Amino acid sequence: MRGWLAIAGLGPGSEALVTPEVTAALAEATDVVGYIPYVARVARREGLTLHASDNRVELDRAAHALAMAAAGRRVVVVSSGDPGVFAMASAVFEAVEAGPEPWRDLDIRVLPGISAMLAAAARAGAPLGHDFCAINLSDNLKPWALVEKRLRLAVEADFAMAFYNPRSKARPEGFARALGVLRDACGDDRPVIFARAVTTPEEAIRVVPLPEARPEMADMRTLVIVGSSLTRIIARDGAPIVYTPRSAPE
Amino acid sequence: MRGWLAIAGLGPGSEALVTPEVTAALAEATDVVGYIPYVARVARREGLTLHASDNRVELDRAAHALAMAAAGRRVVVVSSGDPGVFAMASAVFEAVEAGPEPWRDLDIRVLPGISAMLAAAARAGAPLGHDFCAINLSDNLKPWALVEKRLRLAVEADFAMAFYNPRSKARPEGFARALGVLRDACGDDRPVIFARAVTTPEEAIRVVPLPEARPEMADMRTLVIVGSSLTRIIARDGAPIVYTPRSAPE
Numbered sequence: 001m002r003g004w005l006a007i008a009g010l011g012p013g014s015e016a017l018v019t020p021e022v023t024a025a026l027a028e029a030t031d032v033v034g035y036i037p038y039v040a041r042v043a044r045r046e047g048l049t050l051h052a053s054d055n056r057v058e059l060d061r062a063a064h065a066l067a068m069a070a071a072g073r074r075v076v077v078v079s080s081g082d083p084g085v086f087a088m089a090s091a092v093f094e095a096v097e098a099g100p101e102p103w104r105d106l107d108i109r110v111l112p113g114i115s116a117m118l119a120a121a122a123r124a125g126a127p128l129g130h131d132f133c134a135i136n137l138s139d140n141l142k143p144w145a146l147v148e149k150r151l152r153l154a155v156e157a158d159f160a161m162a163f164y165n166p167r168s169k170a171r172p173e174g175f176a177r178a179l180g181v182l183r184d185a186c187g188d189d190r191p192v193i194f195a196r197a198v199t200t201p202e203e204a205i206r207v208v209p210l211p212e213a214r215p216e217m218a219d220m221r222t223l224v225i226v227g228s229s230l231t232r233i234i235a236r237d238g239a240p241i242v243y244t245p246r247s248a249p250e
Numbered sequence: 251m252r253g254w255l256a257i258a259g260l261g262p263g264s265e266a267l268v269t270p271e272v273t274a275a276l277a278e279a280t281d282v283v284g285y286i287p288y289v290a291r292v293a294r295r296e297g298l299t300l301h302a303s304d305n306r307v308e309l310d311r312a313a314h315a316l317a318m319a320a321a322g323r324r325v326v327v328v329s330s331g332d333p334g335v336f337a338m339a340s341a342v343f344e345a346v347e348a349g350p351e352p353w354r355d356l357d358i359r360v361l362p363g364i365s366a367m368l369a370a371a372a373r374a375g376a377p378l379g380h381d382f383c384a385i386n387l388s389d390n391l392k393p394w395a396l397v398e399k400r401l402r403l404a405v406e407a408d409f410a411m412a413f414y415n416p417r418s419k420a421r422p423e424g425f426a427r428a429l430g431v432l433r434d435a436c437g438d439d440r441p442v443i444f445a446r447a448v449t450t451p452e453e454a455i456r457v458v459p460l461p462e463a464r465p466e467m468a469d470m471r472t473l474v475i476v477g478s479s480l481t482r483i484i485a486r487d488g489a490p491i492v493y494t495p496r497s498a499p500e
Contacts, residue, residue: 011269015270016270016274017362019266019267019268019269019364020265020268020270021266082372083372084368084376084378085379086379086380090379090380090493090494090496092376093379094495094496104485104487104491105488110371110372110373112369112372113364114269114362114363114364115368118363119362121360122333123360125339125343126334126339126340126342126360128334128335128384129334129335129336129337129340129343130386131386131400134381134382134383136380136381141496141497143498143500146498150381153404153406154383154403156403157383157399158400159400232343234343234346234347234354236354236355237355241343241346241354243339243340243344244340245340245344246341247391248392248393250393
């Protein structure tokens, strides 16, 4: 039997946002590999082995999945959101590049998912409707100086910005520094969206002007979006609509 | 009957990438509104009226959809990819802001979809696996000087870059200028991915080093991704894998 490896995105949380492609791959799989809370989203069934592992062991997990596929298993590595955005796809390819030569010729597919950024934007309106960037604020894997440099350049480019991993338990001070850089660089009251646990029962969306944004408004389950200088707010009875127009003036 | 408006993303082309949430909204709709080729993807059925319109009438289309929802219809505005990324969601909210006051209190939801950028990245490997930006290269709605400024700042920030609308029939010269700016600013042979008609029967993926990228490699159905300075290529018998590692060195 020829094995394969699918690196699949489960979307932000709601089952209504899991693509049929991912559902079909899970139905054919012999093994599912991933971080504990994501594997917990996969229904148990006979013939399917679930391999849940802790955070921060991405390369070990990737190598384990590749070794199983090389041995003829049908393996799905699960990420939340999209696997190609700050998730398992890069980790698997890092393991492929560092691993034994035959791993390169395995049947490996990446199955996209609804990223947290797109789901959060949809809940708030359309804050990413014009040019934007996505930055992982964690400095686990890159120096803080690079995070700060990117923040300043993103403001200069007037991108809307989506921030992943704004606030880890291990390094809560990073997000406070990021907000400081943004306040310094933007100099205005553009909207900040805190989108927590989007599309789950714990979903909470909060929109505040940048001067009022506080580090404790984000936790590990929060995706943060900061508007560009052109981002607009439509006030109404319910939650406001936040959107960035399609055009920029001459 | 209370009407509603859903702004839905149909994904890049394959039906296997349409979310169950979008499928459910289409099943409940009385009216579907959108650009001709996207409306053509919706199955006809009794009780459903399809309103297909030409390109570049986004605001008229949005106002029409809002007026129908205000009149009690259940309306789905369809975009390809994700509606919040260079698509109809911002157009609808522009129309809401400019329109009659009661439109603000309509039941309006944005239903995210798999964006072309995520689908293209998945096909190539994981080129957007680290910090990245998304830029609409069309200068229909913004001055070319702003496009060029953003390209130079994105290179300075060392973002991977996803480009929407690289080459329109009306302004084919824009993409040639963009490639010139990138060659000048990058000064290396980082990979460029041309992903045409991703997940459709006409799909074609091509990876070339930046110095070999030519404007005619893109058309209106092409999504272009340019790697960061850290993006890597894994050579193998089939198409190469292009990915950006999760970490950046000190």
